[in-house]
Structures are given as structure tokens and as C-alpha cells.
Amino acid sequence: MHSNALHNTKEWVLEPETEYRFELDPGTSLAIKASFAISHPLLDGQAEIFGAELVEGIAYLFGFECKAAIYTWQGCTLEISNASTEYISEETPMSAYANVHIAFEQMRVRALRALHGSPASDDDPSANADPPRVLVLGPENSGKTSVCKILTNYAVRAGQNWSPLLVSVDPSEGGWSAPGAISAAPVSSPIPTASPANPLGSAATSAPTALPSNALLPLVYWYGHADIKRNPTLLDRVIRNLGENIGERFYNDVEGRTSGLIIDTPSSFSSSANTGTSTENRHTLIKACVDAFRINVILIVGHEKLNVEMQRLYGSRLAVVKIPKSGGVVELDHSYRERVQKHQLHTYMYGQVIDPPPGIPSGMVDGEMTADLVLSPSSTVLSFDDLTIYRVGQETMAPSSALPIGAARTVSEMQPILVDPSSPSSGLLNAVLALLAPPNPDESERYDEEILDLHVIGFLIITSLDIPNRKMTILSPTQGSLTGRTAVVGSFEWQE
């Protein structure tokens, strides 16, 4: 056993190409330490979590009902404190995912060579020199987010200095910021997994002074709702904005572009069952991604019918590839997802703190995952006139069928409507607001719907409203004055 052995632990010996899967109950945490001494004379063992390698001898902490798997290609030994549900599986789709990664790697290398004007002699000169720009689709609980993470982590680990752009257009997960947002960030070091509050790793947006070394600086747009059918026209618009603006923000470096991009999508893009999303809306939003990010590969996670549907729509102009679903993916129910959203907002405000399981001294866990991520948001009192607040679209919209034939509903869906905090029905108390980047300083360039096109620089919560004195209290981890700023409210609320 390792000299820094954990106490009260179980030891699991993993054979090559197997994975240890675990699920945590509410209020519990778990510590895992890997050791790599194996019987093979030439190989060292190895262990990875969704593609990110574990360092031997370090205790990794998991919390908040985390569900995940530690996979090993060569075998390893895991020392594990205490999981609520745990088992080892010998059947995983990791070889298939590794093959997809190898194909993407070849595309990246070809793109980089073409950029430098040095195609390899064995390359077909007519071969496409585009890097992989991948849209991952699949039904609920198919493991889309995990696949995106594995493929991104494999690219980062390849030792070629790739930094693929990871994009989340799933507003119910919120990527790196708050639920209701969609976002993109270039990833240059492996994304860890510790809690479902940060499924794609932690972002730097909320804590400029307390950054873990691998924090990301994402580009964020605000949709404001969990459900895509609430306002698909708005989601279409913010997806297109994200696609357009990643170009400006991240693509100055042409070499960086050769790493490609990977997009995680909500399950409602893939299936109308359970989600109530019309096929027309699904297709429109998939097309928004294909156009905005110039997608050249669609990966379908384990869904034959969707594969056929996408082959029919896109098979003639881009690669549509079906990959198997992992049997380890856990079915997440609605109440779990709501708990994660609340926890995400808490993490955004206060940082991520996972208490080690009983018997594990906190000094023994990977420091970056605990103390470094504590944030202290500030409460500020503002006058109603200091902050301009909008809501996009009217609260009660007539169904399309009630409109005169040919009448467009988009006007009201996309209309920014000023919210009056002094109105008792403002809906602002405990609401989550996205703080927008400043509008164009040139007045002549301004337009009515400009606020739909501005990216997000932070989030805040209105924790109290004092209507007689026209004051409101705001909780936000972002330093700096809010006076004169513009914010947009959606349908998320949060209370401590």
C-alpha cells in the first residue's frame, strides 16, 4: 500500500480495459487514489476519469451526487473511501471512442500540415484539410457530455499542444457558468471531474483572484431558460452569436484553429419524446449549430433512428458517425437535474467545496479542488435606476395557432422588454440575471435588439427588493460597479 494510504478504504484491482463506476448519495463524498504498479514487465498502469489521467498517489475528491467512472487501459489499483453504489464493468465503449479520437487526430495533423504548406507524402493531396468540427447528438442520458469530455481530454493529452474549443449549447447545464447560458472555451489542460456543478471543468469568470490553474475563460451568451421549447427562436439567435463570435475571440491564432471544436447539445435536439420539442424546432436548432460552427462531423451517441434522420439530412455533405452508448451512463431524473442547477448557482457564487469523507484528513486531498475554490460574493445595495433590466419575449404569448395566418410571432418572442422593479409583478425577487457586456459606444451603431447579441460578463441574483425606497440588494461574485449596466432576467430563481 502507498505510504500516504487513505483510511477506511477498499482496494479494487482493475484489469486492463475495465472501469470502476460509482454513484454518490446526497450529502456524501468520496476519495479515490490510484496506484499503477502492475504485473506486466514493460508497462506501467494508468487510470483516467473521462479521459483525464489520474496522478499516482493523489487523493481525488468527488461530491454532490457525482456519478462517474475510472477507466484503465493497462490496469491499476484503486483505493476508494466509500461509495454509495459501485461496481466494475468489463464492457465499455472506450475502444470505439479512442478510434474516433484517432480519426480526429489525423484530421488535426492534416489541417496543421496544410497550414504550414507541408502535406505528408503519403497523404492524398485532395484530402480535406479541415480540422474536426464536431456536433455530438444523442437522446437523454446517452452520455453526450461524457463523450465530449473524453474526446477533448484525449486531444489535450496528445502532446501536440492542441487546445480544442469545447462548446456547450445545453442551457439546462449551463456549461461553465450558470444554468440558462450557453458557452465556449478553448481547453488546453485536461478537464477534471469532481462534481456535476462543473461538468466541463471550472471557469475563471466568477473568481478572477482565486483561479485554479486550469480555469477556463469562456465566451458566454444568455438564453435564460432550461427548456429549449420555451423560446427556440432566441436559442437559435444566441447559438449563431456564439458561433460568430468565437471566431473573433479565439481564432486569431490560426494554429489554434487546427485543434477543431466539439459541441455538447441538449437531448431535446435529438428526440421529441419526453422533451415535447417539435421536429421542426429540433432541426432548426441543429442547423443553427451546423451553420454557425461550420460542423463537418456529426457524432450520434447510440441512437439508430437519429442516425438515419441525420444521414438523410446531412449525410451528403458531412460525416455522420454513430458511436455506442456506455452502459455506465446514469439515468438522471428531473429532480436531480434541478438540484444540480441549484448547486451550480451556489458554486458560481461561493466556489466549490467538497468536504472529505470521514477519516480522510483534508490535507491529503488535491488542494486545487478544495480550498482554492472558495469564493466570497458581495452583497450590494443599488437604486432601481442604477441597473437597466430586460426580459426577452412576453410572458404570456398567444400560441401560434391563435395568430392570423401569415403573422410572424418572432417579433414578440425576441422583443427585449424593460422590467420595472417597482412593479409588484416584476418577478425579480430571487431571480438570476445575466450581466451584459457594454453596448456599442457608437450610438449610431445601436439597434433595438442589440441586447440579444451582447455576451455575458457575469451573473447576479436579486436577493431583496425595497419598493418604497426604490432599492434592491444584489448578490454577485464579480467585483466592480454595476451602476449603468444592463442585465437580462430569465426564468431561473435561486435562494440560499
Ligand SMILES: Nc1ncnc2c1ncn2[C@@H]1O[C@H](COP(=O)(O)OP(=O)(O)OP(=O)(O)O)[C@@H](O)[C@H]1O
Ligand atoms: N461510464 C460511466 N460510468 C458511470 N457514470 C457515467 C458513465 N458515463 C456517464 N456517466 C454519468 O452519467 C450521467 C449522465 O451522463 P452525461 O451527462 O454524459 O449524459 P448526457 O447524454 O450528456 O445527459 P443529458 O441527458 O443531460 O444530455 C452523468 O452523471 C455522468 O457523469
